[in-house]
Amino acid sequence: MEESGNKESGNKESGNKESGNKELEMVCVVAMARNRVIGDGTGLIWHLPGDLKRVKALTMGCPLIMGRRTWDSIGRALPGRLSIVLTLNTRWSAPDAVPVASMEAAISAGADWLQAQGQGERRIILFGGGEIYAAGLDYCKVIEATIIDAEPESGVRFPRFDENEWQDSCLESMASGEDYPAFHYHRLVRKTPPADLIPKS
Numbered sequence: 001m002e003e004s005g006n007k008e009s010g011n012k013e014s015g016n017k018e019s020g021n022k023e024l025e026m027v028c029v030v031a032m033a034r035n036r037v038i039g040d041g042t043g044l045i046w047h048l049p050g051d052l053k054r055v056k057a058l059t060m061g062c063p064l065i066m067g068r069r070t071w072d073s074i075g076r077a078l079p080g081r082l083s084i085v086l087t088l089n090t091r092w093s094a095p096d097a098v099p100v101a102s103m104e105a106a107i108s109a110g111a112d113w114l115q116a117q118g119q120g121e122r123r124i125i126l127f128g129g130g131e132i133y134a135a136g137l138d139y140c141k142v143i144e145a146t147i148i149d150a151e152p153e154s155g156v157r158f159p160r161f162d163e164n165e166w167q168d169s170c171l172e173s174m175a176s177g178e179d180y181p182a183f184h185y186h187r188l189v190r191k192t193p194p195a196d197l198i199p200k201s
Helices: 051-059 068-074 103-117 130-139
Strands: 025-033 037-039 063-067 082-086 097-100 123-128 140-148 166-174 183-190
Touching: 025 051, 025 130, 037 130, 051 123, 051 140, 063 068, 063 103, 063 130, 068 082, 082 103, 097 103, 103 123, 103 130, 123 130, 130 140
Parallel strands: 025 123, 025 140, 063 082, 063 123, 082 097
Antiparallel strands: 025 037, 140 183, 166 183
């Protein structure tokens, strides 16, 4: 991804809480290498200073749509958010998790939870992993990406997408440290409307 000269705060949230009447919006939150690797199938490959704090700021008060492996890598529900777990195992359950069998059911559960909260928040977060990103990316208006200066030879990858369809801004760049590579916060905004989260009747 190309870096632009547009520098903004890396912790500025992409979703606004300006109006309770704002339409639902799906935001993808992802950390990936230059070659789109996001993990090894069990969890994150990198531990980047400040990144978890940024993810918390971006996702607080929102429902998170994730897969089983992402749930397992976290190990618990994150405070102040709803964990919606996409799984085909109808027997699966976990404390404070909402299991669903389809992306449509996940979106519906997220919309219902936001309405019940009554806080005016309208963002649903696409939280990973690879199959979940692939299933939900068409619904996303915004991608909040941490791009790591690395290219692992193998691993789970973020789905391919046409970068020409997105306006890409580099918000902030971080230098490498002793045990982590340099990384960059990008915000990508889709140039055309995404797929409808709630089908029009």
